[in-house]
Amino acid sequence: xxxxxxxxxxxxxxxxxxxEELILEAALDVFSQNGFRGSTIDQIAExxxxxxxxxxxxxxxxxxxxxQLIDRVLTTWLEPLRVFDATGDxxxxxxxxxxxxxxxxxxxxxxxxxxxxxxxxxxxxxxEELKGPLKELVDEKADVIRTWSRAGKIxxxxxxxxxxxxxxxxQHYADFDVQVRAVLGQAHSGDGRFEDAARFLEQLFMDGxxxx
Amino acid sequence: xxxxxxxxxxxxxxxxxxxEELILEAALDVFSQNGFRGSTIDQIAExxxxxxxxxxxxxxxxxxxxxQLIDRVLTTWLEPLRVFDATGDxxxxxxxxxxxxxxxxxxxxxxxxxxxxxxxxxxxxxxEELKGPLKELVDEKADVIRTWSRAGKIxxxxxxxxxxxxxxxxQHYADFDVQVRAVLGQAHSGDGRFEDAARFLEQLFMDGxxxx
DNA sequence: GTAAGCTTTTACCAAGCGGTTAAATTATCG
DNA sequence: CGATAATTTAACCGCTTGGTAAAAGCTTAC
Numbered sequence: 001x002x003x004x005x006x007x008x009x010x011x012x013x014x015x016x017x018x019x020e021e022l023i024l025e026a027a028l029d030v031f032s033q034n035g036f037r038g039s040t041i042d043q044i045a046e047x048x049x050x051x052x053x054x055x056x057x058x059x060x061x062x063x064x065x066x067x068q069l070i071d072r073v074l075t076t077w078l079e080p081l082r083v084f085d086a087t088g089d090x091x092x093x094x095x096x097x098x099x100x101x102x103x104x105x106x107x108x109x110x111x112x113x114x115x116x117x118x119x120x121x122x123x124x125x126x127x128e129e130l131k132g133p134l135k136e137l138v139d140e141k142a143d144v145i146r147t148w149s150r151a152g153k154i155x156x157x158x159x160x161x162x163x164x165x166x167x168x169x170x171q172h173y174a175d176f177d178v179q180v181r182a183v184l185g186q187a188h189s190g191d192g193r194f195e196d197a198a199r200f201l202e203q204l205f206m207d208g209x210x211x212x
Numbered sequence: 213x214x215x216x217x218x219x220x221x222x223x224x225x226x227x228x229x230x231x232e233e234l235i236l237e238a239a240l241d242v243f244s245q246n247g248f249r250g251s252t253i254d255q256i257a258e259x260x261x262x263x264x265x266x267x268x269x270x271x272x273x274x275x276x277x278x279x280q281l282i283d284r285v286l287t288t289w290l291e292p293l294r295v296f297d298a299t300g301d302x303x304x305x306x307x308x309x310x311x312x313x314x315x316x317x318x319x320x321x322x323x324x325x326x327x328x329x330x331x332x333x334x335x336x337x338x339x340e341e342l343k344g345p346l347k348e349l350v351d352e353k354a355d356v357i358r359t360w361s362r363a364g365k366i367x368x369x370x371x372x373x374x375x376x377x378x379x380x381x382x383q384h385y386a387d388f389d390v391q392v393r394a395v396l397g398q399a400h401s402g403d404g405r406f407e408d409a410a411r412f413l414e415q416l417f418m419d420g421x422x423x424x
Numbered sequence: 425g426t427a428a429g430c431t432t433t434t435a436c437c438a439a440g441c442g443g444t445t446a447a448a449t450t451a452t453c454g
Numbered sequence: 455c456g457a458t459a460a461t462t463t464a465a466c467c468g469c470t471t472g473g474t475a476a477a478a479g480c481t482t483a484c
Contacts, residue, residue, distance in 0.1 A: 208420030
């Protein structure tokens, strides 16, 4: 008996691997719907179909679970921006960035909402990541866009606000899903709204950024 | 003693008027930052500088406070859309709608975040309002936009997604303020970012919607 | 002024919270 | 198999939570 917690022995067992994944999956459900303070360990434990103490055997605290989730999401969430290529064709790079972000909103809405919840509540747990890695990545890509803009390949515009507008329009379909559904009604209860959105956004950004 | 609570006597006293306003103001601070479940009555009471039981004398429950706030916000929040005029010039109507929404994001960020929090968490307390009054208003304005679109006054586009994109791009500056600040850095710590955003969004939407 | 009603405070409660302890159970490996 | 380590459970703890009871203090209309 007297277990100094699995983590001590650097080796992770098969069960650890599985259970931690199970917990993170459950926690994503719960945190993305209720935010950090609004979620309870009991809720997560129930969603993961295990007892609270058992869950706390794998993650010391509620914060530890949230922390790991956020770190993971932040990485995958920025992937589309990372592949933004300076040597590519501006129009198609922007077009495919929009498409990719919209696909993520469709396929990973919980991740989007987890992130949105965090930012909305002042990002107390990820301020550093925002001011560090995120800002650096955006600065880098903003430079790329500015170059295109100055070379006359796209319209002159503020690259930061261009990025913000792509983020907001696409993530809207994940974060405000309930509202979007309510407004559109039964008509687009399937994934049709994503196709319509893709068409609209492509048109908006392509025509809005075309050199004139 | 034995107070059947002020509300019973339909008349509202001066003190009731003042204190209820004070509480709602404090609650807006707290709810907009922490969401419903993440906020406590004690927090609100402290922000309103009164004791918890005293606060509960004016509002029976935490939900009652939240309810009233949401109702209020929903009304004022949709005001800019309401004034959207079918007989006006399409370009300037859309332009001024964007400007107004952006001003609201700048001047009433708490209201925006309160609303965002609610939607993000599945809008359990306002589903009816969304499917009723909100949907009706949007349907009506979407019709206006569609008419303009068909008359060749603006580009052909899905009016619903146009409205969504205006909502999301403008509210982004309230709801994701922390992220916007983190990315822009010290450079635009004042209100400069709103002016830049206004310039960018006007260009994006005006050029994006121009008939070609 | 005073009586009635309105407002505030003090003291309290049951339920829910994040987290711990220690013992019981199960998996792993020689 | 048997021992050792990993996992799960039951019982519990102190604190916070939303909300109540009742009495004390204050306003207001007559």
